[in-house]
Amino acid sequence: MKALVYEGVERLEMRDVPVPTVKDGEHLVRIHAVGICGSDIHAYLGHDERRPAPLTLGHEAAGVVEDGPWKGRRVTINPLVTCGTCSYCRSGRTNLCPDRQIISMPPREGAFAQFVSMPESNLIPVPDSFSLEKAALAEPISVSWHAARVALEALHPSMDRQALVIGGGAIGLAATLALTAMGITEIQISEPNAQRRAYLRNQYGLDAHEAPTKSAPIVIDAVGFNATRAAASELAQPGGVIVHVGLGDNDGGLDIRRLTLQEISFIGTYTYTEQDFRDATQAMFDGRLGALDWLETRALEDGSTAFKDMRAGRSAAPKIILTPWGPPSQT
Amino acid sequence: MKALVYEGVERLEMRDVPVPTVKDGEHLVRIHAVGICGSDIHAYLGHDERRPAPLTLGHEAAGVVEDGPWKGRRVTINPLVTCGTCSYCRSGRTNLCPDRQIISMPPREGAFAQFVSMPESNLIPVPDSFSLEKAALAEPISVSWHAARVALEALHPSMDRQALVIGGGAIGLAATLALTAMGITEIQISEPNAQRRAYLRNQYGLDAHEAPTKSAPIVIDAVGFNATRAAASELAQPGGVIVHVGLGDNDGGLDIRRLTLQEISFIGTYTYTEQDFRDATQAMFDGRLGALDWLETRALEDGSTAFKDMRAGRSAAPKIILTPWGPPSQT
Numbered sequence: 088m089k090a091l092v093y094e095g096v097e098r099l100e101m102r103d104v105p106v107p108t109v110k111d112g113e114h115l116v117r118i119h120a121v122g123i124c125g126s127d128i129h130a131y132l133g134h135d136e137r138r139p140a141p142l143t144l145g146h147e148a149a150g151v152v153e154d155g156p157w158k159g160r161r162v163t164i165n166p167l168v169t170c171g172t173c174s175y176c177r178s179g180r181t182n183l184c185p186d187r188q189i190i191s192m193p194p195r196e197g198a199f200a201q202f203v204s205m206p207e208s209n210l211i212p213v214p215d216s217f218s219l220e221k222a223a224l225a226e227p228i229s230v231s232w233h234a235a236r237v238a239l240e241a242l243h244p245s246m247d248r249q250a251l252v253i254g255g256g257a258i259g260l261a262a263t264l265a266l267t268a269m270g271i272t273e274i275q276i277s278e279p280n281a282q283r284r285a286y287l288r289n290q291y292g293l294d295a296h297e298a299p300t301k302s303a304p305i306v307i308d309a310v311g312f313n314a315t316r317a318a319a320s321e322l323a324q325p326g327g328v329i330v331h332v333g334l335g336d337n338d339g340g341l342d343i344r345r346l347t348l349q350e351i352s353f354i355g356t357y358t359y360t361e362q363d364f365r366d367a368t369q370a371m372f373d374g375r376l377g378a379l380d381w382l383e384t385r386a387l388e389d390g391s392t393a394f395k396d397m398r399a400g401r402s403a404a405p406k407i408i409l410t411p412w413g414p415p416s417q418t
Numbered sequence: 419m420k421a422l423v424y425e426g427v428e429r430l431e432m433r434d435v436p437v438p439t440v441k442d443g444e445h446l447v448r449i450h451a452v453g454i455c456g457s458d459i460h461a462y463l464g465h466d467e468r469r470p471a472p473l474t475l476g477h478e479a480a481g482v483v484e485d486g487p488w489k490g491r492r493v494t495i496n497p498l499v500t501c502g503t504c505s506y507c508r509s510g511r512t513n514l515c516p517d518r519q520i521i522s523m524p525p526r527e528g529a530f531a532q533f534v535s536m537p538e539s540n541l542i543p544v545p546d547s548f549s550l551e552k553a554a555l556a557e558p559i560s561v562s563w564h565a566a567r568v569a570l571e572a573l574h575p576s577m578d579r580q581a582l583v584i585g586g587g588a589i590g591l592a593a594t595l596a597l598t599a600m601g602i603t604e605i606q607i608s609e610p611n612a613q614r615r616a617y618l619r620n621q622y623g624l625d626a627h628e629a630p631t632k633s634a635p636i637v638i639d640a641v642g643f644n645a646t647r648a649a650a651s652e653l654a655q656p657g658g659v660i661v662h663v664g665l666g667d668n669d670g671g672l673d674i675r676r677l678t679l680q681e682i683s684f685i686g687t688y689t690y691t692e693q694d695f696r697d698a699t700q701a702m703f704d705g706r707l708g709a710l711d712w713l714e715t716r717a718l719e720d721g722s723t724a725f726k727d728m729r730a731g732r733s734a735a736p737k738i739i740l741t742p743w744g745p746p747s748q749t
Contacts, residue, residue, distance in 0.1 A: 175657065178576030183656045183681060241572070241683070245509030311678065325514045326506065337675040344668040347642065347686035350514060352572070355678035 089411060090200035091390040095140045096133035099391040104143070107196065107204040115153040116162060116205055120223035120415070121198045122147035122382070123393060123407045125256060126334065127191070131394055137192050145199035145409075146191040149213060149222035153202065162210040163222040164203070165229070165364045166190040171208075182233075182358045189358075199390060201411045208361075211368050220408050220415055221379045224257070225368045227406065228376065230332060231261035231309070232367035233359035235269055238305045238330045241352055246304035249273040251322055253299050254309035255280070255287050257381075257405040258332055262307045263293060264376045265367070275301045277318075286403040290381070309333055316340030325349035332356055387411040420742060421531035422721040426471045427464035430722040435474070438527065438535040446484040447493060447536055451554035451746070452529045453478035453713070454724060454738045456587060457665065458522070462725055468523050476530035476740075477522040480544060480553035484533065493541040494553040495534070496560070496695045497521040502539075513564075513689045520689075530721060532742045539692075542699050551739050551746055552710045555588070556699045558737065559707065561663060562592035562640070563698035564690035566600055569636045569661045572683055577635035580604040582653055584630050585640035586611070586618050588712075588736040589663055593638045594624060595707045596698070606632045608649075617734040621712070640664055647671030656680035663687055718742040 092102045109115050124147055130138035138144065146166035152158055169176050169184035176184050190205070191197030213222045238250070248271045252259045255278025263274050277299040278284045287295040299306075299318045304327040306319045311333020319329045320342040329351060346353060359367065370376050383404040385393050393407045421435045440446050455478055461469035469475065477497035483489055500507050500515035507515050521536070522528030544553040569581070579602045583590045586609025594605050608630040609615045618626040630637075630649045635658040637650045642664020650660045651673040660682060677684060690698065701707050714735040716724050724738045 174576060178574065180574065180576070180657055180681075185656070237681075243509065243511065245505060245511070311674075316674070325516070326511055331674065331678050334675060334678055337673065339670045339674075341672065341674070342668065343642075343647070343662070343670075343672070343686070344665060345686075346684070347662050347665055348688050350511075350568075350686050350688050352686070353677070353684040355674070355676075355681050355683070357679050357681050 088201035089387065090143045091387055091409070093131060093138070093140050093142050093144050097131060099131065099394060101388055104200070106202050109154065109204045113204045113206050114155055114157055114210065116150045116164065116203050116210065117153050118148050118150040118198050118201060118203055118411050119219040120149050120408050120410055121145045122223050122227065123397060123409065124227065125258070128394060128397055129334065142191070142193065143196040143200050144191045145197035146189055147223050147226040148198035148203060149219040149225070152210065157207065157210070161213040161215070161219060163213050163225040163368060164198070164205055165209040165211060165361065166198070166226060167358050168195065168206060168209060179360055179362060181361045199387060199409060211365065214372050217372055218415065220382060220384055221371070223408050224379055224382065224406060225364065225371060227257045228261045228265070228371060229359035229364045229367040231258050232265045232370070233363040234307055234330045234332045234356045235262055235265035236363060237354055237356050238307060238328050239269055241328045241354060242305060243326055246324070246326065249303045250305040250307065251299055251301055251303040252276045252307045252309060253315045253318060254278065254333070255283050255295060255405065256309065259307070259309035260287065260381060260405045262309055268370055268375045271305070275299065275303070280400050282400070282403045283405070304328065305330070307332065311335035313338050313340035317342065320345055320351065323351045325351070327351055329353045330356055382406040382408050384408045384410055384415055386413065419532035420718065421474045422718055424462060424469070424471050424473050424475050428462060430462065430725060432719055435531065437533050440485065440535045444535045444537050445486055445488055445541060447481045447495065447534050447541070448484050449479050449481040449529050449532060449534055449742050450550040451480050451739050451741055452476045453554050453558065454728060454740065455558065456589070459725060459728055460665065473522070473524065474527040474531050475522045476528035477520055478554050478557040479529035479534060480550040480556070483541065488538065488541070492544040492546070492550060494544050494556040494699060495529070495536055496540040496542060496692065497529070497557060498689050499526065499537060499540060510691055510693060512692045530718060530740060542696065545703050548703055549746065551713060551715055552702070554739050555710055555713065555737060556695065556702060558588045559592045559596070559702060560690035560695045560698040562589050563596045563701070564694040565638055565661045565663050565687045566593055566596040567694060568685055568687050569638060569659050570600055572659045572685060573636060574657055577655070577657065580634045581636040581638065582630055582632055582634040583607040583638045583640060584646045584649060585609065585664070586614050586626060586736065587640065590638070590640035591618065591712060591736045593640055599701055599706045602636070606630065606634070611731050613734045614736070635659065637661070638663065642666035644669050644671035648673065651676055651682065654682045656682070658682055660684045661687055713737040713739050715739045715741055715746055717744065
C-alpha cells in the first residue's frame with residue numbers, strides 16, 4: 088500500500104509499505120480521509136521524541152472497514168488504544184491508561200496510509216449522509232470536547248458562563264464549538280494569523296482577536312507555549328480554570344504567584360476518554376457543532392507540500408485533510 | 419500599647435503605638451497569642467511588596483474581647499476581612515473577594531501587638547478548656563484545611579486515598595492532620611530540616627522523609643518554591659491533583675508537559691473561606707486534629723530573636739507563638 092512516511096526532520100516521502108497485519112479483535116480499515124494535526128507537524132520538525140523516524144504519522148482518520156462482519160461499514164477511528172482492564176480504564180479515564188497506544192506512535196503505524204488495522208471498539212460508525220472527510224475531524228473535535236467538559240466540570244457553579252480560547256486552529260475552533268454546544272454563550276478566541284482570523288470571523292462569526300484581551304472564568308490554551316500560558320494565567324478570572332491542551336513547549340510562562348493568590352486551577356488535558364469520543368461524534372452527527380466545513384482536502388501524495396504550507400501559515404482552513412485513495416468524489 | 423513593628427529588611431523593633439480605633443461592627447481584642455507565619459518571615463526579608471515597612475505584622479491571633487456585649491469572650495481571629503456582598507462572597511468563596519483585606523497588610527495593622535480591632539463576624543469563640551496559644555493555630559490550620567478540602571473535591575473518586583505533603587512546617591503538618599481527619603490514611607511528608615523531621619517522626623509518628631519520594635494522587639506543596647513544584651509535578655500520579663499553598667517564589671519548576679500528558683491538575687489555593695475557618699476550628703476543638711502541641715511559646719519582646727531562629731532553622735517546633743501580655747500562665 089502507499090504511505091506518506093516521515094523519514095527525518097522535515098522529510099516526508101511517499102513509499103510502498105506492507106499492508107498492516109490484522110491482529111485478533113481488529114479490523115483492516117481502508118483510510119479515505121486523514122487530518123494533519125499540530126502534533127504531526129511537531130514530529131515532522133523532529134520535536135517529538137515519542138515519534139522517531141522512520142514512521143507513518145497521522146491519527147485523525149476515517150474510512151471503510153475492509154474485512155469481517157463489519158465489511159463495508161463507514162467508520163471514524165478513535166486512534167487511542169487502551170488496555171480496558173487497568174484502574175483508569177475501569178473508571179472511564181481511558182486516556183490515562185498506562186499502556187495506552189496511539190496510532191502514529193510506535194508500536195502502531197499511523198494513518199497517512201491506505202490502510203490501518205484497529206480494534207473493533209475503536210471504530211465508530213458514521214451515518215451515510217455524513218462525509219468521511221468531516222468524519223476525520225472526530226479526533227481533534229474529541230480532544231476539544233474533552234477539554235471543554237473538563238473545564239466545565241472544574242468550574243465553580245457560581246461563575247459566569249464565559250470563556251477565552253487561545254488559538255484558532257482546529258483545536259481552538261473545535262473547543263469554541265464544543266463550549267457553545269455545552270451552553271457557554273460568550274467566547275473570545277485569539278489567533279495571530281490574520282488569514283485564519285479573518286476566516287474565523289467571516290465564516291463562523293466568531294469574536295476572533297489577534298491576541299487574547301478578555302478575562303474569563305474558563306481559559307482554554309489550545310496552543311501550549313510559554314506566551315499563551317502567560318496570557319492564560321493573566322486573563323483567567325480569580326477562582327477560574329485554565330485547561331491546557333497544547334504541547335508547544337515546556338518552558339514556563341505561568342504566573343504561579345497569581346494562580347496561587349487568586350486560586351486558579353491549571354489543568355492539563357490529554358486526548359479524550361472513550362465516552363468523550365462517542366459524545367463528540369454524536370454531537371457532530373447531530374449537527375450540534377455546526378457545518379464542520381472548516382477543512383481543505385488534498386491528496387495524500389501532496390502531503391509533504393501540505394505540511395510545508397501549514398508550517399508557513401499558508402492555510403486559512405483550520406484543518407487539512409489528506410485523501411489516500413484520490414479525491415473524495417472517487418471514494 | 420506595645421507592638422513589634424517591622425521597620426525594614428530584617429529589622430523588628432518593640433514600639434509604643436496607639437491602640438487601634440474601633441470601627442462600627444468591630445471589637446477590640448486583647449491579643450494573648452499570635453503565631454509567626456512563613457509569610458511574616460517573607461515580609462521581614464523584604465520579599466513581599468504587599469507589606470511595606472513600617473508595619474505591624476502577624477495575622478494568626480487569639481485573645482479576649484475587650485468591649486461591648488462580647489466583653490470577656492475568648493476568641494480566635496479569622497484575619498481575612500471580606501465585603502460580604504460581591505459574587506464571590508455570596509457564593510461562599512469569601513477568600514476570592516476582590517476587596518479582601520488581611521490584618522498585617524495595609525490598611526490593617528497586624529497582631530504582633532497588644533490589641534487588634536476586628537469585625538465581630540471574624541471572631542470565633544474558643545471553648546474555655548482550650549488554650550489561647552493553641553487557638554492561635556486556627557489560621558494556619560484553616561489554610562491547610564482549605565487546601566486539603568480543595569484537593570479532595572478535585573480528586574477523581576476512583577483514585578486511591580493517598581497523599582504526599584511537601585514541607586513539614588505548620589502548613590505541611592496541619593495539611594497532614596487535616597487530610598487524616600478527612601479520611602486519607604496513607605501520607606508521606608517531606609522536610610529537609612533534620613531537627614524538624616525528627617520532631618515529626620518522634621512526636622507525631624509521621625512518615626517523614628528528607629525529600630519527597632513517593633508518588634501520590636494528591637500532592638500538597640506547602641512550600642511553593644521551584645524545587646518543590648518540580649518534585650510535585652514529578653510525583654503526582656496521572657490524573658492526580660497538586661495543591662499549591664506556598665508563595666516561596668514565582669520561578670517555574672512545573673513540568674508542564676507531564677501535567678498535560680498525564681492530566682494533572684495544579685490548583686492554587688489562598689487562605690480559606692469563612693466556612694473552612696469554622697470547620698477547621700471545630701475540628702481543632704473536637705480533638706480531630708490531635709493534641710495541637712506542636713508549638714513553642716515566647717514573649718512578644720523576644721519576637722526579633724524568634725524570627726532569626728526561624729530563619730536559621732533553629733526551631734524544631736513547626737510554630738512559634740508570641741505572647742504580648744507575658745507568659746501564658748499570666749494571661
